[in-house]
Amino acid sequence: MLTETEGRVAVKLARKTIETLLLGGRVPGPRDAGTDLPPVFGENRGVFVTLTEKGMLRGCIGHPYPDSTLEQAIIDSAISAAVRDPRFPPVGGEELESLIVEVTILTQPEKINAPPKELPDKVEIGKHGLIVKQGYCQGLLLPQVAPENEMDSIDFLGHTCMKAGLSPDAWAKGAEVYCFEGQIFKEKEPEGEVIEEKF
Incomplete structure (x- = not known):
């Protein structure tokens, strides 16, 4: 678990990365944040960065597994x-002041070993x-998706399957x-205070 301070740093790193890319015209690298990062940023973690604009999704991509350091995964x-979410055109520099940046730090995914009929009871909405996964197909939905869209566990399972193309x-x-x-750490408003969101 990250502290609130570390969560604020995570969101600021994500925003600084996007600003450097869109306004500086270059791909940021490690330590572009311009500050010493807490030690947790050197640990391998899964992470997703979500961008919203006026309440609508604008981009969401991440590392489901802890395959790189938290710093590099956020960048x-x-x-x-x-700029790479195939569902949307690339974000433009003029959008920066209207984007809300959200960073979700993930735990290691664990297989739910249960008969199919018991799976809905094993899924805790909001947690x-x-x-x-099936064959080459894989889909992921973050914990906040179900409560934000008023899904129950069966809906959530079904939507995750559809995300996988199943x-x-x-x-x-x-x-x-x-x-x-x-x-989940996110800006309350574009470039604003960073809070930890809980469901």
Whole structure:
């Protein structure tokens, strides 16, 4: 778990990365934050960066697994959320002042070992994010997606399957389901105070 101070640093690093890319015209690297980062940023963590504009999703990409340091994962995810999310056109520099930046730090995903009919009871809305895998297909939804969209556990499983390009009931037909938790830090308003969001 990150402290509130570390969470603020995480969001500021994501925003600084996007600003450097869009306004500076270069791809930021480690230590571009211009400050000494707390030790936790040297630990390997999974992370997602989410960008919203006027309440609408503008980009969301991340590292589901702890395959790089938190610092590098935030930098990579911030760049990808801003300019590589295939669902949206790249963010423009003029949008920076209207974007809300959110960083979700993930725990290691763990497979839910339960018969399909018991899976909905194993998913805690507001606590768990989900990954569904089947063959080459994989989909992930962050923990905040279910409460923000008023989903129950069956809806959440179904939407995660669809994110993977599978039928909504693939979870009941043998697809592997993994859960993880996320610690969410976000700006209350563009470039504003950073808070930890809990559901």
